[in-house]
Amino acid sequence: MCFMKEEVLVECSQIDKFYGKKQALKKVDLKLFTNRITFLMGENGAGKSTLCKILALLSSKSNGKLFYKNTEIKGELRAEYKKILGYLSHQTFIYSHLSAWENLVFFANLYGIKNKKEKIEQLMDSFGIIENKNQIAGTFSRGLQQRLSLARTLLNDPNVLLLDEPFAGLDPCALNNLAKILLDQKNSERTILIVTHEIDDTIEIADNFIILKAGEKVFEGSFYSKENLKEVYFEYFGGEKQ
Amino acid sequence: MNFIKVVILVFMKDIKDELRRKENILSSLFFALLSLVLFHFSVDMTSIDLSKEGAGLMWLIIIFAGTIFIQNIFRKEEENGVFLALLLAPVDRAAIYLAKFLVCFVFLAILEVFLFVLSFFFFGAAVFDSPLQLTVVALAVNIGFSALGTLISSLLMNQKGSSILYPLLLYPLLFPLFAAAATLTQLSIKSSLAFSDPWLRLIILFDMIFLGTSSMLFESVVED
Numbered sequence: 001m002c003f004m005k006e007e008v009l010v011e012c013s014q015i016d017k018f019y020g021k022k023q024a025l026k027k028v029d030l031k032l033f034t035n036r037i038t039f040l041m042g043e044n045g046a047g048k049s050t051l052c053k054i055l056a057l058l059s060s061k062s063n064g065k066l067f068y069k070n071t072e073i074k075g076e077l078r079a080e081y082k083k084i085l086g087y088l089s090h091q092t093f094i095y096s097h098l099s100a101w102e103n104l105v106f107f108a109n110l111y112g113i114k115n116k117k118e119k120i121e122q123l124m125d126s127f128g129i130i131e132n133k134n135q136i137a138g139t140f141s142r143g144l145q146q147r148l149s150l151a152r153t154l155l156n157d158p159n160v161l162l163l164d165e166p167f168a169g170l171d172p173c174a175l176n177n178l179a180k181i182l183l184d185q186k187n188s189e190r191t192i193l194i195v196t197h198e199i200d201d202t203i204e205i206a207d208n209f210i211i212l213k214a215g216e217k218v219f220e221g222s223f224y225s226k227e228n229l230k231e232v233y234f235e236y237f238g239g240e241k242q
Numbered sequence: 243m244n245f246i247k248v249v250i251l252v253f254m255k256d257i258k259d260e261l262r263r264k265e266n267i268l269s270s271l272f273f274a275l276l277s278l279v280l281f282h283f284s285v286d287m288t289s290i291d292l293s294k295e296g297a298g299l300m301w302l303i304i305i306f307a308g309t310i311f312i313q314n315i316f317r318k319e320e321e322n323g324v325f326l327a328l329l330l331a332p333v334d335r336a337a338i339y340l341a342k343f344l345v346c347f348v349f350l351a352i353l354e355v356f357l358f359v360l361s362f363f364f365f366g367a368a369v370f371d372s373p374l375q376l377t378v379v380a381l382a383v384n385i386g387f388s389a390l391g392t393l394i395s396s397l398l399m400n401q402k403g404s405s406i407l408y409p410l411l412l413y414p415l416l417f418p419l420f421a422a423a424a425t426l427t428q429l430s431i432k433s434s435l436a437f438s439d440p441w442l443r444l445i446i447l448f449d450m451i452f453l454g455t456s457s458m459l460f461e462s463v464v465e466d
Contacts, residue, residue, distance in 0.1 A: 056330060057330075058326055058329055058330065059465070060465050079332045080332075082330065082331070082332035083332045085330065087326070087327075087330050089323060089326075091322050091323030091324075091326070092322045092323070093323055093324050094324060094327075095255070095321075095322075095324055096321060096322060097258075097263050098255070098258065098259065098262075102258070106251065106255050107327065107331070109251050110248065110251060110328075110333055111331060111332065152327070
């Protein structure tokens with residue numbers, strides 16, 4: 001049996017976030033490990049996306065600290081951390097008037113990627129969009145756009161993948177494909193955080209779960225089945241199991 | 243990545259994007275053309291006299307037609323949330339601002355050439371009597387207009403009612419710039435514009451303040 005090495009890559013400690021007087025996050029602690037997929041769950045407005053954006057340095061925190069490999073992320077480390085970061089959401093982050101190829105070349109240039117042509121061709125090939133490379137991205141189907149978006153996210157070989165509702169709006173086939181891709185990514189020494197509020201078959205790829213309620217972390221651990229997760233989830237949110 | 247390279251990269255991407263989507267460029271140019279024709283008939287001028295009220299009218303068209311283009315310079319980045327992808331990149335965010343500023347600057351220059359050439363051919367405006375002085379005035383105004391317009395466009399990104407708020411925030415701040423522009427245009431047509439003119443100094447001061455502070459403020463404007 002083969003055990004993969006797990007180490008804490010990203011950590012946040014005592015994170016608070018205020019929007020005016022409203023507190024969106026309350027003293028949240030979180031550790032993300034290599035070779036693990038962590039699901040961040042909670043009802044709407046629980047602070048999941050806010051936390052994800054803070055981890056992606058897209059939003060500032062009001063209090064608390066962020067660490068990458070046990071070093072606080074500030075100053076020059078911010079730029080270094082951004083280089084190893086991949087962020088994906090239900091929005092595709094692609095320019096709809098540029099072709100798939102032009103989109104990827106633009107972002108590859110922004111990240112200063114060497115051998116970008118080979119890298120882009122390899123990613124497009126592995127995601128099955130090489131034949132659409134000259135097609136304008138705005139004309140892609142939702143599934144194809146999500147694949148292009150994922151290719152963009154993986155351009156810089158990120159060690160940390162932060163995915164905010166990546167399964168939203170995908171048909172079952174595209175959803176299954178994305179889940180497979182994420183499992184492959186996990187096995188390539190990546191740290192993956194997935195924000196979701198849905199309890200569906202995709203939870204089978206998770207190694208760890210964190211549940212937020214009104215900005216507070218109320219649960220961290222793993223489950224042996226979907227039913228088991230539902231029981232705990234609805235205990236916190238007062239809904240009924242289906 | 244090198245600051246200048248990022249500016250060029252984002253600038254080129256934006257130019258390509260604008261040329262393909264066409265809507266901002268065409269609606270702005272069409273508005274300018276329509277305004278020119280309407281002013282011509284309503285004022286019943288046989289020719290546009292840029293040394294008098296014509297200068298004010300010309301800048302009025304530029305401010306409104308320019309606004310149509312500039313207010314969308316960041317709004318188009320809301321599409322597919324792509325602005326977040328720009329912010330995620332390990333690049334200096336001021337470079338993104340500067341690239342957008344340059345796109346607006348170039349567009350305003352094209353708009354002015356379009357307007358001046360049309361007014362010369364159709365209404366006999368004396369725009370080619372002192373082209374150098376007029377160019378200096380136009381370029382100086384473009385810097386201030388683009389700097390402020392781009393910053394406010396980024397401020398109002400993802401805001402509800404941004405198309406109403408945009409002119410409300412922009413026009414009062416632009417007032418000194420365009421008052422100076424109209425006066426300087428009149429002077430440049432009469433070939434009596436001195437480069438030590440207080441109105442020109444006002445425009446240069448305006449440009450320096452807004453281009454400098456906007457590049458510095460941009461990082462905090464887009465933070466949340």
